[in-house]
Amino acid sequence: MVRVLFALFIFFSVTLAQAEEVVLGMSQNEVAITATFDGSNILVFGAIKRDSPIPNTPLHVIISIAGPSKPVVVRRKEQRFGIWVNKDTVEVDAAPSFYAIATTGSFQEVLSETEDLRHKVSINRAIRSVGAPMDVSNAQSFSDALIRIRREQGLYQSLEGTVALDQQTLFLTTIKMPANLTEGEYRTRIFLTREGKVLNQFETSIDVRKVGLERFLFKLSRENPLLYGLLSIAIAILAGWLASAFFQVIRSR
Amino acid sequence: MQIYLPIAEVSVNAFLLLGLGGVVGVLSGMFGVGGGFLMTPLLFFIGIPPAVAVATEANQIVASSFSGALAHFKRRTVDFKMGLVLMLGGLLGAALGVLLFNYLKSLGQVDLLVRLCYVVFLGIIGGLMFIESLHKLLKSRGSGSVRKRRDRNLVHSLPFKVRFRTSGLYISAIPPFVVGIFVGILSAIMGVGGGFIMVPAMIYILGMPTKVVVGTSLFQIIFVTAFTTLLHATTNYTVDMVLAVLLLVGGVIGAQVGTQLGTRLKAEQLRILLAFMVLAVCGKLALDLLLQPAELYSLGAAQGH
Numbered sequence: 001m002v003r004v005l006f007a008l009f010i011f012f013s014v015t016l017a018q019a020e021e022v023v024l025g026m027s028q029n030e031v032a033i034t035a036t037f038d039g040s041n042i043l044v045f046g047a048i049k050r051d052s053p054i055p056n057t058p059l060h061v062i063i064s065i066a067g068p069s070k071p072v073v074v075r076r077k078e079q080r081f082g083i084w085v086n087k088d089t090v091e092v093d094a095a096p097s098f099y100a101i102a103t104t105g106s107f108q109e110v111l112s113e114t115e116d117l118r119h120k121v122s123i124n125r126a127i128r129s130v131g132a133p134m135d136v137s138n139a140q141s142f143s144d145a146l147i148r149i150r151r152e153q154g155l156y157q158s159l160e161g162t163v164a165l166d167q168q169t170l171f172l173t174t175i176k177m178p179a180n181l182t183e184g185e186y187r188t189r190i191f192l193t194r195e196g197k198v199l200n201q202f203e204t205s206i207d208v209r210k211v212g213l214e215r216f217l218f219k220l221s222r223e224n225p226l227l228y229g230l231l232s233i234a235i236a237i238l239a240g241w242l243a244s245a246f247f248q249v250i251r252s253r
Numbered sequence: 254m255q256i257y258l259p260i261a262e263v264s265v266n267a268f269l270l271l272g273l274g275g276v277v278g279v280l281s282g283m284f285g286v287g288g289g290f291l292m293t294p295l296l297f298f299i300g301i302p303p304a305v306a307v308a309t310e311a312n313q314i315v316a317s318s319f320s321g322a323l324a325h326f327k328r329r330t331v332d333f334k335m336g337l338v339l340m341l342g343g344l345l346g347a348a349l350g351v352l353l354f355n356y357l358k359s360l361g362q363v364d365l366l367v368r369l370c371y372v373v374f375l376g377i378i379g380g381l382m383f384i385e386s387l388h389k390l391l392k393s394r395g396s397g398s399v400r401k402r403r404d405r406n407l408v409h410s411l412p413f414k415v416r417f418r419t420s421g422l423y424i425s426a427i428p429p430f431v432v433g434i435f436v437g438i439l440s441a442i443m444g445v446g447g448g449f450i451m452v453p454a455m456i457y458i459l460g461m462p463t464k465v466v467v468g469t470s471l472f473q474i475i476f477v478t479a480f481t482t483l484l485h486a487t488t489n490y491t492v493d494m495v496l497a498v499l500l501l502v503g504g505v506i507g508a509q510v511g512t513q514l515g516t517r518l519k520a521e522q523l524r525i526l527l528a529f530m531v532l533a534v535c536g537k538l539a540l541d542l543l544l545q546p547a548e549l550y551s552l553g554a555a556q557g558h
Contacts, residue, residue: 035495037257038264073553075361083369083542086361086551145550179257179264213495214259221260221490229486232312232494233479236501240319243505 020050020059022190022202031177031186031208039179042206044102045172048192054168055194060103060110061163061171062191064121065206067098067155068184069128074142090142094128097182099150102159102173112196119198121191123147123156154178183209260493261305267499269299274313274500278507281317283515284527288508289314289445290378292500294371294534301496303364307354307444308485308492309500311478314446316501317508318474325468332419332465335429336472339451342430343477346437351484354442358489361553365542370443372539378449379531386525420461420469429459433473441481446474 027043044063072095075086101123103110116122127143150156155178163173186206192199210218221228256267273295281288289310296306325331357363411425432454436447451470455461461469486492 033257035256036254038255070554073361075551075553077546077549077551079545083365084544084546084549085365089361142550145548146552149548149550149552179255180262182262210259214257217494218259221486221492221494225487225490226483228494229483229492232486232492232497233315233482235494235498236312236315236479236482237319239498239501239505240316241323243316243509244320244323247509 019200020048020192021200022192023047023049024190024202024204026188026204026206029204029206031181031206033181033183033208033210033214034212035214037179037214039181040177042175042177043172044175044188044190045170046190046202048169048171057194058105059165059168060105060193061165062101062103062110062121062189062193063163063173063175064101064126064189064191065098065175065177066096066126066187066189067182067208068186069094069096071095072146074146076142076145088142090139092127092143092146095146095150096126097184098155098177098186099123099126100157100159100175100177102162102175104161104163104165104171106160107158110193110196111191111198115193115196115198119189119191119201121189123158153180155180177208181208256495256499258301258305258493258496260491261301261309261496263300263302265299265301270496270499271503273299274503275507275510276503278317278504278509279511279514280507280527280530281504282508282511282513283518284511284524286449286527288317288504290371290375290443290449291531291534292504293367293444294375294538297368298537302491303367304354304358304485304489304491305493305496307367307442308482308489309497310444311440311481311485312492312494312497313501313504314444314478315475315482317504318446318471318478320505320508322468322471322475325471328468330465331468331472332417332461333472334415335417335420335422335459335461335465336469338415338426338429339433339436339469339473340476342433342435343437343440343447343473344480346434346439347441347477347481347484348437349434350438350441351481351488353438355488367442368538368542370439372535372542374439374443374449375531375535375538379528379535382524382531383528386528390525420459420465422460424459429455432458433477436473437477437481440474440477441484444481446470446478448474 024046031040048059072092074090074092076088077084078087080087101121107122111121116125120126124147127146147156157175159173159175163171165171186208188204188206190202209215254267255264257264273292277288277292277295280286280291292313293306293310296310297303322331354363357366411427413426414423415426416423432451436451439445439447439450448470451473452466455466455470456463482492
């Protein structure tokens, strides 16, 4: 029995070793939001390790970076008494704050529908919306709106055909992260596919966080809001007093 | 130079904020208005979330009103007793205002509330200012306008009469308390000091002498906006210190420059320009509400998770 298991183990480890595997490099695995933060370009590159000869079918690489998922409320405006007010509301259960997907080819070409469903790769699949209220008509338009708005803010990006793949071995792409990022672990996944099937998947994360003064103020405002409020008032009083004292000196001369 | 605002979580140009603070400061120094009612809508226009704009502007007004009130303390043109009554009403009003603000925020209607308040009040103020300065321009050499005293029977017949020595008044404490409440609510919802409502109310309803009106209202505004800042900071976490500092640096310098300019220029004639500006901001906000927006959908953070 033990021998059989051992033989199976050997068999599988050999087949695993024969499959194509990602070896990844990244220009940075940390994004620091400083006071002068103005977005960041992340360079994702790597190579494909394989023991067997290159198969004939074309190889594709998909790279996705996803920010932390949070529930989001989407509201639709309607005209009431002549003015446009928020009316219908749908809560999307989980939507990543940032989502970029870069591929070597068109999306249909690189990943099949079933594989997308399994791994939740495309932007539509990365958003989870379960229960829209029954009284809201056309609930799908709400998650479409979420994607559209975040696309315009540069938070959702589909970068089809932007991954450069050289000799089916070396790949490279840059992903621009905008200035309006939120903090958290940004899950980074790389998929290797042939004929729409995922062969290998590699996962790592990019740590996006506020640093220095930004971090100090943000933490203080959440963890000790009373102190934060008092501090902001003290600064205001001090500034007001300094200004009047300063200009009095100037005027008296 | 782009600067990332830690609470608003947007990146904006630091010089733009300093400039805005400066320009609004000059206007407020020149015309003796607080400037909050211009600054908050301008912050909406440059993409600061309305909740952050309102809370942070309240914080900035603490600085400008303190700076202004210091001069009045020295000239002894502050009626502390009246200020105290107005302040008590103001604190209550600010608490009510923040409650209303947070309730509507949970319904997703807070932007509408803030914008509607602005359209209504900017429309009224801009219109009145425009009419007044037009009158002054037309009869620029007329005798000082004779103001009719309002019928003050109501103010005199209410209970809880208090003697306000500095103002030379013996009236009920209820009207100033109510004025305070009203101004406090506006301060919490709109991120303004409320001087533009309080000053006329003090003159026409309470019958206070003009000499002490501005100092007393500034005295009240310091406390009410400080309290509003504290309430927004502890319940909504929307006070952005970096934004406030940039605005108030521009603001306090601008205010001093404006005061100097105001004594040299014919401010009365420039007042019509201010009226136009107020009406323009009001018109822009009104159009945003009336015309069909390009994007019907908006995103918000989910509550209770």
